[in-house]
Amino acid sequence: MEVSRKRKRHVTSHVVSHVETTLSGRREEMDSIRSFLSKHVKKQRPGSLFVTGPPGTGKTATIKTIFTNDTWLQRHTHVIANCMVIRPTEVFKTIANKLGVACQGGEKQCQQAVKEYTKTTKDLVIIVLDEVDQLTEKVITLLLNWRVILIGIGNTFTVTKATGAHQIVNFSAYSVQDIVAILNEKFNDFEKSAIEYCARKVAAVDGDLRKALDICRHAKAIARGTKRKRSALSYSQARADTINIQHIGTAFSSVYTESAAALCMKELPLQQTVALATLVTIQQKQDVTLGKFYDAFCKVCKKHLNGKCCQSDGEFFGLCDMLESRGLLLLRKKKQVRLSTVLLKMEPADVDRLLRQDRITCNILTRTLS
Ligand SMILES: Nc1ncnc2c1ncn2[C@@H]1O[C@H](COP(=O)(O)OP(=O)(O)O)[C@@H](O)[C@H]1O
Numbered sequence: 001m002e003v004s005r006k007r008k009r010h011v012t013s014h015v016v017s018h019v020e021t022t023l024s025g026r027r028e029e030m031d032s033i034r035s036f037l038s039k040h041v042k043k044q045r046p047g048s049l050f051v052t053g054p055p056g057t058g059k060t061a062t063i064k065t066i067f068t069n070d071t072w073l074q075r076h077t078h079v080i081a082n083c084m085v086i087r088p089t090e091v092f093k094t095i096a097n098k099l100g101v102a103c104q105g106g107e108k109q110c111q112q113a114v115k116e117y118t119k120t121t122k123d124l125v126i127i128v129l130d131e132v133d134q135l136t137e138k139v140i141t142l143l144l145n146w147r148v149i150l151i152g153i154g155n156t157f158t159v160t161k162a163t164g165a166h167q168i169v170n171f172s173a174y175s176v177q178d179i180v181a182i183l184n185e186k187f188n189d190f191e192k193s194a195i196e197y198c199a200r201k202v203a204a205v206d207g208d209l210r211k212a213l214d215i216c217r218h219a220k221a222i223a224r225g226t227k228r229k230r231s232a233l234s235y236s237q238a239r240a241d242t243i244n245i246q247h248i249g250t251a252f253s254s255v256y257t258e259s260a261a262a263l264c265m266k267e268l269p270l271q272q273t274v275a276l277a278t279l280v281t282i283q284q285k286q287d288v289t290l291g292k293f294y295d296a297f298c299k300v301c302k303k304h305l306n307g308k309c310c311q312s313d314g315e316f317f318g319l320c321d322m323l324e325s326r327g328l329l330l331l332r333k334k335k336q337v338r339l340s341t342v343l344l345k346m347e348p349a350d351v352d353r354l355l356r357q358d359r360i361t362c363n364i365l366t367r368t369l370s
């Protein structure tokens with residue numbers, strides 16, 4: 001098996017469009033992860049660390065922050081992959097691609113190629129696998145026996161128990177005070193009591209910060225909508241309001257009854273919704289490139305939006321970045337931007353159902369792209 005090292009020594013993490021550069025709290029957890037990395041990288045000792053805890057406790061954000069902020073880490077070859085969006089049959093193919101390890105053939109050949117690479121490379125490769133519970137125990141056990149520094153991020157303990165990982169860092173659910181502190185940093189037009197109310201409600205259910213953030217964003221949209229309606233009635237009634245407990249109450253019920261992605265889609269500007277509909281129609285089994293996506297999008301705009309389209313491919317790629325930061329799709333960036341791949345992050349069936357509620361996007365889905 002020929003292993004090519006045409007690749008960049010550092011790199012390899014795949015592009016992260018939205019990374020918090022500072023996180024409130026999580027000091028201890030961050031220190032433990034940093035000290036694990038420092039110990040194993042500096043001493044060139046293979047090892048594994050599992051980061052566990054319920055959803056929305058900042059596991060992914062913490063790891064991304066470390067790899068973004070710690071420049072010494074960036075000098076070491078590392079790969080970050082989200083197992084939720086890779087097909088189980090393409091785990092090693094994805095790792096090989098990210099590492100720049102040439103491999104022809106299927107998953108088995110890629111597995112072998114990556115293994116050879118990690119055996120012979122001067123510096124140990126750091127492999128970070130987010131949503132690692134998606135992988136089979138067999139794959140994880142395999143990786144644990146390689147000459148690598150492995151970090152797995154997951155929700156459950158089953159994986160770590162089964163594999164006997166060397167070290168575990170557990171992220172416990174955020175407390176009311178933690179959530180209040182984080183929300184206060186991110187939202188400044190909320191009444192104090194509204195933030196407290198949101199934090200209490202979320203902490204009482206599951207402490208999932210993602211939901212708290214969704215509720216606040218949604219409450220903002222509700223407040224904006226109410227204000228718009230009122231300003232149509234009378235100018236004096238249309239004061240610049242802050243977001244209050246009532247807005248949070250309404251937002252809370254919809255966030256906990258509808259998926260966050262569904263909510264997010266409802267608030268998308270038309271062009272972004274149309275882009276999603278286009279992606280649904282062209283994304284069958286294989287990944288779609290940005291170039292192909294852009295060409296299809298232009299065709300759709302011509303047909304359904306009277307030609308109102310992005311002015312340039314650059315503008316369109318910006319639009320895709322926005323969809324990615326909303327968590328609706330995933331971009332795997334390449335040097336040649338048009339060759340970057342795009343993946344829907346939602347269940348295609350869910351997107352399809354939501355898009356069919358709108359006349360324009362429903363038309364896009366039902367008429368073929370000819
Ligand atoms: N301590 C924190 N400070 C600021 N934002 C945070 C913090 N923890 C999590 N977040 C944000 O909350 C959301 C959910 O966090 P995430 O890392 O995806 O959770 P997990 O990976 O544990 O499911 C993300 O948008 C993340 O940026």
Ligand SMILES: [Mg+2]
Pocket residue numbers: 059060061130131
């Ligand atoms: Mg995560």
